[in-house]
Amino acid sequence: MSRIRLDAQLLKKEVQEFNAQLLESYQVLKRIAPVEIGQTPAETLLQLDKVRLQYYAPEHLNPDTPALLICYALVNRPYMIDLTPERSLLKKLLDKGIAVYLVDWGYPDASDRFLDLDDYINHYLDRCVDKACEHAQVDQMNLMGICQGGTFSLCYTALHAQKISRLITLVTPVDFHTPDFTLSNLARHIDVDLAVATYGNIPGTLLNETYQSLMPMRLGMQKNLDLPFSLADQSNAVTFLSMEKWIQDSPDQAGKAFSEFMKDFFQQNRLVNDALKIGDQPVRLAKITQPLLNIYATLDHLVPPSSSKALKGLTSSRFYREKSIESGHIGIFVSSKQGNQLSDAIGNWLHQDT
Amino acid sequence: MTDNLQATIRRWLTQFSDHSPITELPDWSELMQSLQQQGWQELPDQHAELLAVMTQESIEFTRFAGQLLQQHDQIETASFFKDFHQHINRLSDDLIFKRWLLPEQLGSMIKTRFWDSSTGIEMPWLKMLNGLTNLPELDLPFAQQSAYREFTRLINEHQQAFQDYTNHYSRINSKAINQLSEAIEQSEQQISSLKELHRLWVDAYEISYAERIATQEYQLAHGRISNTLMQLKLWFQGQRNRYLTQLGIASEASLNLAFEKIHALTKQVRQLESLQQQTLSLTRELEAIKQQINPSRDRQS
Numbered sequence: 001m002s003r004i005r006l007d008a009q010l011l012k013k014e015v016q017e018f019n020a021q022l023l024e025s026y027q028v029l030k031r032i033a034p035v036e037i038g039q040t041p042a043e044t045l046l047q048l049d050k051v052r053l054q055y056y057a058p059e060h061l062n063p064d065t066p067a068l069l070i071c072y073a074l075v076n077r078p079y080m081i082d083l084t085p086e087r088s089l090l091k092k093l094l095d096k097g098i099a100v101y102l103v104d105w106g107y108p109d110a111s112d113r114f115l116d117l118d119d120y121i122n123h124y125l126d127r128c129v130d131k132a133c134e135h136a137q138v139d140q141m142n143l144m145g146i147c148q149g150g151t152f153s154l155c156y157t158a159l160h161a162q163k164i165s166r167l168i169t170l171v172t173p174v175d176f177h178t179p180d181f182t183l184s185n186l187a188r189h190i191d192v193d194l195a196v197a198t199y200g201n202i203p204g205t206l207l208n209e210t211y212q213s214l215m216p217m218r219l220g221m222q223k224n225l226d227l228p229f230s231l232a233d234q235s236n237a238v239t240f241l242s243m244e245k246w247i248q249d250s251p252d253q254a255g256k257a258f259s260e261f262m263k264d265f266f267q268q269n270r271l272v273n274d275a276l277k278i279g280d281q282p283v284r285l286a287k288i289t290q291p292l293l294n295i296y297a298t299l300d301h302l303v304p305p306s307s308s309k310a311l312k313g314l315t316s317s318r319f320y321r322e323k324s325i326e327s328g329h330i331g332i333f334v335s336s337k338q339g340n341q342l343s344d345a346i347g348n349w350l351h352q353d354t
Numbered sequence: 355m356t357d358n359l360q361a362t363i364r365r366w367l368t369q370f371s372d373h374s375p376i377t378e379l380p381d382w383s384e385l386m387q388s389l390q391q392q393g394w395q396e397l398p399d400q401h402a403e404l405l406a407v408m409t410q411e412s413i414e415f416t417r418f419a420g421q422l423l424q425q426h427d428q429i430e431t432a433s434f435f436k437d438f439h440q441h442i443n444r445l446s447d448d449l450i451f452k453r454w455l456l457p458e459q460l461g462s463m464i465k466t467r468f469w470d471s472s473t474g475i476e477m478p479w480l481k482m483l484n485g486l487t488n489l490p491e492l493d494l495p496f497a498q499q500s501a502y503r504e505f506t507r508l509i510n511e512h513q514q515a516f517q518d519y520t521n522h523y524s525r526i527n528s529k530a531i532n533q534l535s536e537a538i539e540q541s542e543q544q545i546s547s548l549k550e551l552h553r554l555w556v557d558a559y560e561i562s563y564a565e566r567i568a569t570q571e572y573q574l575a576h577g578r579i580s581n582t583l584m585q586l587k588l589w590f591q592g593q594r595n596r597y598l599t600q601l602g603i604a605s606e607a608s609l610n611l612a613f614e615k616i617h618a619l620t621k622q623v624r625q626l627e628s629l630q631q632q633t634l635s636l637t638r639e640l641e642a643i644k645q646q647i648n649p650s651r652d653r654q655s
Contacts, residue, residue, distance in 0.1 A: 005544050008423050015419045022412050034398040114617035189577020198584040217559040224411040
């Protein structure tokens with residue numbers, strides 16, 4: 001006997017319910033103003049071209065807790081860590097009395113096409129580290145890199161070891177050639193020079209399409225079918241709209257930096273092969289001696305855990321720890337299921353004696 | 355007005371549910387589109403875009419259900435799979451065409467000059483190739499002939515890459531359908547909801563898709579179609595830049611040259627500033643050392 005039995009009457013009812021739910025969703029949408037993201041107040045300490053260093057002061061600064069500089073990825077926007085007040089890693093860190101500095105890379109335009117990784121890491125990030133140290137009145141800063149920002153942070157620490165006290169890498173790609181690294185597999189045969197010659201700066205929309213193509217049905221059909229539930233009430237709808245806004249808010253990538261990152265990391269895997277140079281300086285992970293906390297998401301489809309975990313043994317860190325969180329690449333920041341796991345891990349790490 | 359329309363839709367939904375024959379579904383698309391068009395004026399951009407997605411989803415969902423309902427009161431498994439396969443192939447084709455669209459201007463050129471609508475959407479490029487090869491050569495200057503030849507070559511390459519790429523998707527779809535069938539047969543409970551079926555389908559598809567994109571063949575096909583499309587875009591930009599240069603207008607290429615020089619100069623300035631800082635720092639250190647060596651002489655002088 002077949003396991004499928006679509007009854008016409010039930011089917012009709014289902015379609016009617018689905019459409020009635022859509023009408024309800026429409027009502028919910030009507031009541032919601034345009035969503036606001038990244039609402040935590042910040043002070044801009046430094047502006048270099050389009051790059052800004054933001055300072056977030058905790059309401060009650062804990063003098064025993066060292067400050068933290070967060071380096072986000074060039075792709076997408078850093079307000080992922082402050083999506084809504086209810087889903088804000090930033091707010092949780094501030095609640096722990098941690099002073100947070102955040103690098104906002106801005107939106108590159110045509111005039112930034114020739115910015116390279118040397119500019120981003122040895123100039124912009126370096127100046128941000130200096131400024132954060134000066135502001136916090138310390139000689140060394142704790143650095144946390146997220147995703148590509150984690151890769152940048154590893155390179156930075158290898159090149160400027162004296163300026164960093166502790167390092168945290170969060171959902172960070174390290175080995176770009178692990179078999180389950182789908183994004184990397186798809187990038188392997190792309191003619192990167194042709195891409196930059198064609199587009200100049202690589203459009204953010206193109207990158208979004210690529211991310212979507214990693215799970216096209218789940219991120220397309222499934223998400224659309226779930227829309228009436230995602231928009232069932234105001235609170236869910238605001239979260240959903242904020243997330244959608246973040247997904248769509250994808251800056252273009254400076255052509256030269258994109259080309260270098262694609263070739264050196266994705267295609268040639270130079271970071272783990274000890275063959276990477278940035279601004280003519282060799283980047284050796286073995287030069288990293290700082291205490292290092294490597295956090296990855298077990299369900300990450302963009303940066304598989306295998307890629308992040310490859311960091312173990314590649315540095316000379318005197319205190320290397322891994323922390324896994326059962327979540328996806330984005331869920332690790334915004335999912336309510338995670339509670340305070342991430343902020344606790346970061347806060348504890350900053351306090352830990354090593 | 356929108357509220358009135360919604361109220362009408364609601365009333366109509368209720369009445370329809372109570373009185374209409376089982377196998378009929380409302381023409382939901384027209385109503386939702388009216389709602390969308392009116393709602394658009396009142397909602398913020400992001401909300402309006404979402405409403406557009408929802409409308410499309412509603413139309414697709416209703417259309418597919420309607421298609422099933424027209425068959426029999428009790429839907430048979432075999433015909434379901436046939437319809438579902440068609441439904442999915444259409445969605446998949448839409449996805450591929452949207453993703454690998456020709457550059458807008460090229461698409462327009464093909465449509466206005468060479469595309470006979472009777473050929474449908476399957477092979478417009480081949481039709482266009484015929485158009486190009488039929489151009490009277492003497493009517494064109496040499497440079498233009500070369501450009502068209504290059505364009506023809508690129509289009510041909512893209513067509514082949516596209517064909518190869520879509521073949522992968524046909525295989526993904528077929529395997530996914532098989533997996534869906536297996537999942538349904540192995541299911542402990544009878545499946546009676548379209549949404550449940552969709553969910554099973556999403557799981558089956560993602561498994562089939564993940565397997566395929568992990569293959570070297572798919573990765574090559576993906577790289578190839580990406581590259582051929584970019585080559586076409588670049589060709590078009592090259593033509594545009596040449597045209598702009600002829601008119602004495604600064605093209606993107608000349609702007610890029612300027613940006614490249616500015617960037618190189620900025621780096622140089624930064625290096626000089628860094629050297630200057632080092633020199634200043636060394637000078638200060640030197641002064642300090644001098645003072646340590648002979649502080650009394652400094653005091654005397």
